[in-house]
Amino acid sequence: MDFIPAKESPFFITLFRYYTRFLFKRRFSRVWLKQGYSPGRRSKAIYYLNHHSWWDGLIPFLLNEYRFHQQARALMEDKQMRAYRFFQKIGAFSINRADRRSAIRSLRYAVASFERPRASLFIYPEGTITPAGSALEFEGGLAWLSQQLPQVDVVPIGIYMHTIRRDKPELHLQVGSPVEPPPTLSTQERTHRFEQELETIIADLRQHAGFNDSIYERFL
Template sequence: MAFIPADESPWFIKCFRIYTWLLFKRRFSNVWLIQDYHPERTSRTIYYLNHHSWWDGLIPFLLNEFRFHQQARAMMEDKQMQRYPFFRKIGAFSISREDPKSSIRSLRYAVKSLLRPSASLYIYPEGKITPPGSNLIFKNGLSWLGKQVSDIDIVPIGIYMHTIRSDKPELHLSVGSPVPVEPKLSNEERSRLFEQKLEAILSDLQQTAGFDDAGFERFI
């Protein structure tokens, strides 16, 4: 399957921004946020997230448009890109889990994207949707990317949905602090470090979301 690059459309992004806000407001009873990371104008950032639902494809767009305001792009499975081609217009580009050569091209494209001013990249290191509560097992793409660009922040974002208080789901998002990484670590050691940081965030969300709103702000 051919590589699909991003093809951002400022007009489409402006319209889709409003649509996305209204969509989340209609489908969720509340959207809550903890934000420990606030990028500077000069920041370059890789955000990595857990991947448990269809909504994960829209959450990066929502966060960037209303909080981070960076030049954002995101990796998306090529099959999903073909099914939802409009994601190109908001900065998504394809990656194939079945074609190693194509994956390398996607990773190189990601590096070039991160060299832009105030650039950011959203990545789901598991590479596929996984059941909620399952152990995080990252591929090495995130670790490899982190080595390619100097002065970059690598930031975990936890996503957790529940219906504890209502038949309509609530969405809790937790943006962590940049993960400090020692240069001497191998890709496997880096991956495990990133897994541990996101696992800690998800564990906190599972214990507090729906029971204690302290520390959260109402995002939508």
Template sequence: MDFIPANESPVFIKGFRWYTWLLFKRRFHKVWLRQDYYPKKESKTVYYLNHHSWWDGLVPFLLNEFRFHQQARALMEDTQMKKYPLFQKIGAFSINRDDRRQAITSLRYAVNSFEREQASLFIYPEGTITPPGLDMNFEGGLAWLYGKLHNVDFVPIGIYMHTIRHDKPELHLHVGKSDQIGQLKSGAKLTHHFEERLNTILDDLRTTAGFDDTNFEPFA
């Protein structure tokens, strides 16, 4: 399948913003947010997220439109891009994980996207939807991007849904602090570092979500 680039439509984004807001309001009893990272005007950011459900594909758009306000793009599996072409209009572009050459083309496109001011990228490093509760098992794309991007923040985002308190699900989102990588250099060590960061956030969400909202604020 040929590479599908992002093709943002400001008019479509404006309308889809409120559709997405109402969709989350209708489908979830409440959306909660813990935000430990606030991008500055000059910030450029890679956000990496877990991927346990269909809803995860809309979380980046919701966060960017109402909290981050960056020029956001997102990597999306090529088969899903073909199935949901509307995502191209809000900044998604395709990646073929089964073809290394095509995958590198997508990652290079991601790097070039950071030539824009206030650029950001959302990536699901596991590459596909995975069962909740398992430890992260990232592919190498996130570490590859870290090696190519400079003066860019890398920020984990945990997504957790539950029905502990209501028949309709609640959604808890935790935007972590920017990574402090230190002297890690090898791809394997970087990948493990990113996995551990997101695992820690998800473990905390599984422990507190639905029981203690002290560090969260209502999002929707």
């Protein structure tokens, strides 16, 4: 399958910003945020997230438009890109994980995207939607990108949905601090370090989300 590049449309992004906010307010009773990282004026960042639902595809856009304000792009499975072509207009580009050569092309495109000022990238390193509660098993793309872009912040973001208090679900998001693995680590070791950092955040979400509102702020 052919590679699908990002083709951002400022006009579409403006309209879609308000539509996305409306969707989340309608779908969730509350959206909460614990933010341990805010990009500086010249910061560039790779944000990596756990992937358990369809809504995960819109969370990066929501966070970037209302908090991070960077030139954001996102890696997205090629099958999903073809099913939801509008993602191309908000900065998504495709990756075919079944074809090594194609996957490498997508990762190189991601690296080239960081030539833009205040660039960022959102990535789901598990590569596909996984059952909530399962152990994280990342593919090697995130570690490879971090090696190619040593000056870029690598930031974990945990996503957790629950119906502890209401029949309508609540969404909790937790943005961690940048992960800085030693440069001597192998790709496998770096991958494991990134997994551990996100697993710690998810464990924190499971312990506190729905029980202690004081450590979160109301996002939506």
